[in-house]
Amino acid sequence: MSIISDSAAVGWASRKSRMWILGILSFSSICTLAGAGLLFRYDETAGAVSAVPARWPASSAIERPARTGTLLVFVHPYCSCTVATLHEIASLSAGARAQSGQLSTTVLFYRPRNSGWQPGSLWQKAESEIPGARRIWDDDGREARRFGARTSGFAVLYDAKGDLLFHGGVTGSRGHEGDNLGLDQLRASIDTGRPAPHTSLVFGCALAGADVPPIGENR
Amino acid sequence: MNLPEMESASTLQGRAEEYFKDSCDELTILVDRMFAWLLAAEWVGMIVTALVVSPRVWSGTQNGVHPHVWAAVLAGPAFIFPAIALAIFWPTRQITRHCVAVAQILVSILLIDVTGGRIETHFHVFGSLAFLAFYRDWRVLFTASALTAVDHVVRGIWWPESVYGILTVSPWRWVEHAWWVIFEDSFLFLSIRRSIQEMKAVALSKARLYTGAHHDVLTGLANRRLLQESFESRPLRQHGAKQQGLRQQGLKQQGTMRAVLFLDLDRFKHANDTLGHTVGDTLLKLVASRLATAVAPGDTLARVGGDEFVVLMENLTSNEDATEAGVRLLNVLSEPFFVEGNELLLSASVGISLYPEHGTDLSALQERADRAMYVAKGRGRNQCAVFSSEVARHENRMQEIGRDMYQAQKRGELRLYFQPLVERDGQLTGFEALLRWTHPVYGAIAPSDCIPLAEKSGLILAIGDWVLREACRNCKSWQRAGQRPIRVAINVSAIQFEREDFPDHVVSILDEFALDPNLVTLELTEGVLLRNLDRTRHQLEGLRASGIRISLDDFGTGYSSLSYLAMLPADTIKLDRSFVNREFANASAVLESVIEMAHRVGLRVIGEGVETEAQNDRLSGMDCDELQGFYFSAPMPEEAVAGYIALSEGNRAVASETVGAVG
Helix, strand or coil: CCCCCCCCCCCCCCHHHHHHHHHHHHHHHHHHHHHHHHHHHHHHCCCCECCCCCECCCCCCCCCCCCCEEEEEEECCCCCCHHHHHHHHHHHHCCHHHHCCCEEEEEEEEECCCCCCCCCHHHHHHHHHCCCCEEEEEECCHHHHHCCECECCEEEEECCCCEEEEEECCCCECCECCCCHHHHHHHHHHHHCCCCCCCECCCCCECCCCCCCCHHHHC | CCCCCCCCHHHHHHHHHHHHHHHHHHHHHHHHHHHHHHHHHHHHHHHHHHHHHCCEEEECCEEEECHHHHHHHHHHHHHHHHHHHHHHHCCCCHHHHHHHHHHHHHHHHHHHHHCCCCHHHHHHHHHHHHHHHHHCCHHHHHHHHHHHHHHHHHHHHHCHHHCCCHHHCCCCHHHHHHHHHHHHHHHHHHHHHHHHHHHHHHHHHHHHHHHHHHECCCCCCECHHHHHHHHHHHHHHHCCCCCHHHHHHHHHHHCCEEEEEEEEECCHHHHHHHHCHHHHHHHHHHHHHHHHHHCCCCCEEEECCCCEEEEEEEEECCHHHHHHHHHHHHHHHHCCEEECCEEECCCEEEEEEEECCCCCCHHHHHHHHHHHHHHHHHCCCCCEEECCHHHHHHHHHHHHHHHHHHHHCCCCCEEEEEEEEEECCCCEEEEEEEEEEEECCCEEECHHHHHHHHHHHCCHHHHHHHHHHHHHHHHHHHHHHCCCCCEEEEECCHHHHCCCCHHHHHHHHHHHHCCCHHHEEEEEEHHHHCCCHHHHHHHHHHHHHCCCEEEEEEECCCCCCHHHHHHCCCCEEEECHHHHHCCCCCHHHHHHHHHHHHHHCCCEEEECCCCCHHHHHHHHHCCCCEECCCCCCCCEEHHHHHHHHHHHHHHHHHHHHHHHHHC
């Protein structure tokens, strides 16, 4: 069925040309494979996670409803990878239990001191895509440190009693939407009220930078 | 192109494949260019997408360019640019197509990654496969599909969420994805196959058109157009743009002289007229087949007219090569042809011209070879003649003779000679009137030269009338001198015979001389008689009703079925000299059969061209009724006829006395 072989009309290039072409293609292949490896490694490298309190921290300034579970999502306001997290949370919020008011969602946007950061596209997205979600600034990442969040896209779920049900990421990799283990476990915890059996990885930008240690470590 | 150009199914197929390949190459170049543009556009689009979707990466307050942007930018030099370069500078190659396919799929993979695995961007893969199908090369699709499969398998194993999602994670999920790829590829393969079939059909049609335009329909040989193209293409390939002055010497040294051989079948028209066009066509096919066997590979054999063939010879080392080739052509025609139960003997005349000696363009070479061919015919046919200054002089002479012929009759340069016709016992029965022209400069002009000129110029009617009158006048005078009636045989040309009033015209001339029609025999060749059988029969019946006798001349040179002998109202047949003289297997048996058959249908037989005693004895022994030839007497002027008659009468008287004395 193949119609074309190397054109006899054009003829083979000289041996020298062929060597050049093969050399370039070999170099190209090596670069492509190396680049792909680095890229996938970057995409697949999870962000840092600190110890997450098993009970709702008393020092937290965030108001926790007494009758419903509370989902906190920590977001770097300029992390494009976290768009995927917000989409996943949005799909989760559309679920039956969330719709029935048994889940309170709060999105905390990290804001360094004196940065002057203003609400951006992620803020708008959280407003438009996650109905009923509260959006608050987490100045200097204080709440993030309380809840062990070091990477944008980190989510924690506490039940009405303040017990930890889930913590981790809800995307399969950096910026990738789609079914993944974290989202699956979070959905299950919301629906059943039972703790998730595994911690899921978080993929996103670092919230406070590597130089800012978590609260637990300060102690 | 393989020559000799005798078109066959395999040649047609070969040409169709050439066209197909050309079409494929043209198409592939277009697709290569399309992909060059497409890949360039995709690269720019990918960078823009990366900048829009994930421009920067953050770590607290610090930020930098997102690795996705770097990946999109570096994809250019890594694999997009090489593919573009190959598509532009190395089109139509397999490796180019495969590199383009790999680049397309890598762009798809990267684009999916950059956009966060959006399902919409997955369609880029299918779009790429569809575009790659333009190559009509299933191997390219295989490469693209294989790369996609490898990507899915590898990532499916190490990073399943990025490909299949967590809900359906299974180590065998890649099988389902592979199936979808196979499913889509199957449609593409079928599409490619259909497309290829269409291209092949188009190529075959083009090949047929080419064949129709470049080959003779009847014989499959090259036609004038292909001959011209062969002539024009060879020097360009072989000699380049050498200067004309250096060419001749250079060609001889390299053994790359060329020759044009113009071959004309002798008396083919006669065969065609007498045996019918179906037999004539079959004969031409057989001739073409035989000639093809005598033509060297690389030479071009073409049919350029009804019974005219041209061979364009390449790579000659000497003039003799051309002559040898001409002889080879004549030799392959010397064996009898068998067509629909007829055994046909053919001969041909070959004229040769040489390149660049006799011309540098085909028309000039062909025209000179044609002229040389006529020289070969004039020399008695079945031979080769190379164009030369002698040929040119001969032609000039013939042109001059043609002009002088208008005055020949008035100036009294035409004369009739008479050759005796005798019975087996030597008894004189009559004379055949033979035209002779004594040119004031060139002397005696042979009838084979002057009759065609007269026919060509239309003078044949006036000359024919003159011959008729002169023959009748002489015959009348013989009756007065002799003791018994002496007949005269007069040759009639086709143009004379085609006159509607020819029988009446002849009768009026006989009346003019008060000559007994029984003493006049009109000799017509088979070709003349069988041009229009019904009309001929009508004319002949008119002549015979007047008492004029009809003789079929040159019998044995044509191909008329003996059944015509019974159909046509003739009185005698005249065996041609070549038929009488030719030595071939069972010659005597053939002659004997012809004579016997003629006798059975009531025809007398005259043996012409008897030159030896042996021929005389042989024909006499076969009951040939009358004989004619140099053995008895050369043609003589009218002044000598009376003496010959007297001598013949004297011999007869002596013979009678001897018989009486013995009795």
